Amino acid sequence: MTEQLWQVHFKVHRQRTGGKPYVRTFTLDVDPEEYILDAVERIWALHDRTLTYRHACHHSTCGACGMRVNGREKLTCITTISSVTQNGGTVRIDPLRNFPVVSDLVVDMGNFFLRMDRSGFNSVAPLAAACLPYEQPLTAENSIDHEPERLVDCIECGLCISVCPAANTDKEYVGPAVLASLHLMYVQNPTQEFIDQADHHTGLWRCHSAYECTEVCPSGVDPAWRIMDMRKKVMSDRIKSIFRPRSSEKKNAQPA
Amino acid sequence: MPNQPEANNWPRWFDPRSRSLGTFGFILNRVTALGLTLYLLMHLIALGQLARGADAYDGFIALVKNPLFKLGELLVIAAGVIHGLNGIRIALNSFGIGVRCQKGTFIALMLIALFIIAFFTFKMFSEG
The missing domain is CATH 1.10.1060.10 (Alpha-helical ferredoxin)
Structure with missing residues (x-):
């Protein structure tokens, strides 16, 4: 943990099967060395229990948590927040491309x-x-x-x-x-x-x-x-x- | 169920955002290929003027001496050079040659392309 927390705006892709996609913004105080997946989990736990996403091992072995972070494909369990944004910045989180979206950040693989x-x-x-x-x-x-x-x-x-x-x-x-x-x-x-x-x-x-x-x-x-x-x-x-x-x-x- | 790319997503073929150098090569090859195909079509139309007699052909030639057409010709040269050199990279890679240094190869070939395009720009526009 670093001493100073960052305030980061997470713009998260929301979509139900067959529905129209939209973006919802969540603002969190985060440790910059936390991982993107930690932030997604916190959004689910503290802000919106309807958010769906895939995860399992949290150490880049299972391959479940692949998402697009600021447009780029990342394994979110090993992508630190500090590597993709800065204090006061925005992180856009989208599901993977070229797969059908099941719900929010979950795609059908x-x-x-x-x-x-x-x-x-x-x-x-x-x-x-x-x-x-x-x-x-x-x-x-x-x-x-x-x-x-x-x-x-x-x-x-x-x-x-x-x-x-x-x-x-x-x-x-x-x-x-x-x-x-x-x-x-x-x-x-x-x-x-x-x-x-x-x-x-x-x-x-x-x-x-x-x-x-x-x-x-x-x-x-x-x-x-x-x-x-x-x-x-x-x-x-x-x-x-x-x-x-x-x-x-x-x-x-x-x-x- | 196939990979299912989104319907009507062709503009994404040319979207370089959040992409690395390889996709720029991919986009350049697509754009230049489309440009060269369009040129081929125009070229055939121009040749078709021959069948309509000498006057029609001379009129068409006078039209293409317009500086705008000269710029078009330069774009054709640029597209041919870029597409050809990028194609050499892809062909070499397909034979297993230079795969691990493909980025460097791409940059080097595009610098050569830039030099050739600059040479033709000078030749075409300095000679009036």
Whole structure:
């Protein structure tokens, strides 16, 4: 806690399913080092019990509290108030983009979770696969008799889909998290199945290289790098196929 | 249920607020592509004047010598240069080249674009 409290105006998006959105302002005295989620919870607890929002772990592991803070996608449990405003300032809080709004700050992520599931996403992966090639992989401290594993970085918060300008233009685009998941699965098990799921006009080729997903990702997944790495693989396969005719077997995989 | 972008949200394609450099690249590519498509349409209309005889064509050429059209031509050059150079960045990235330094690549290519546009501005407007 810092000694001086700040007075901050929180402009919060309010909307019931199918209803017209509006903005309601709440003025709070806050510790500048508190998190945005703390302020949202205080608004709910002390000012308006009808406000709806999602939260769970409060330490950037569950991915539930993704919102837009002053227009930018943030995981609100790790975004300090001082990082987005100043004493006497205003903070605008909106739900994620490119998802249907269920109520206030809650969006329906059901389709996104289904697509992640279809991609084969597993939250535990071998250490070598879970780390990006340019990262320094951690070494297991104790000797173990099997390949070390770790939790993968993606927490399925959906910030990457919300910020993606391509997802804004095509509602069928599977989005960066799903493509990153397919890449992760392909690294672990390099079979054509994952390539076929990604190599689709609503998959790899819908990405317009804006790199916003990597910019907002709160856990360093680097979806853009993974998408480009998979594109490289597809392009290289296509070039090779010019010189080595492929079998007549037709691709029939569906996008994730 | 798909991602469901809001209906009639196309103005958001060009909204750079709260965005990082990559989206500026995305917006520039969209704007220049639309501009070049419009130019192609106008170019075809101009060529169509040939079918209407020499007088109609000469009249059209006299019209496009207007300084306003010259500015339009400069915009076409600018759009072509920006779209082409940005496209090179995206193509290289799609081959896995320069992905981690894409921001620097974008800035460098846009500086080159600025230099080329400045050169053409000087050439086109200094020679009368």
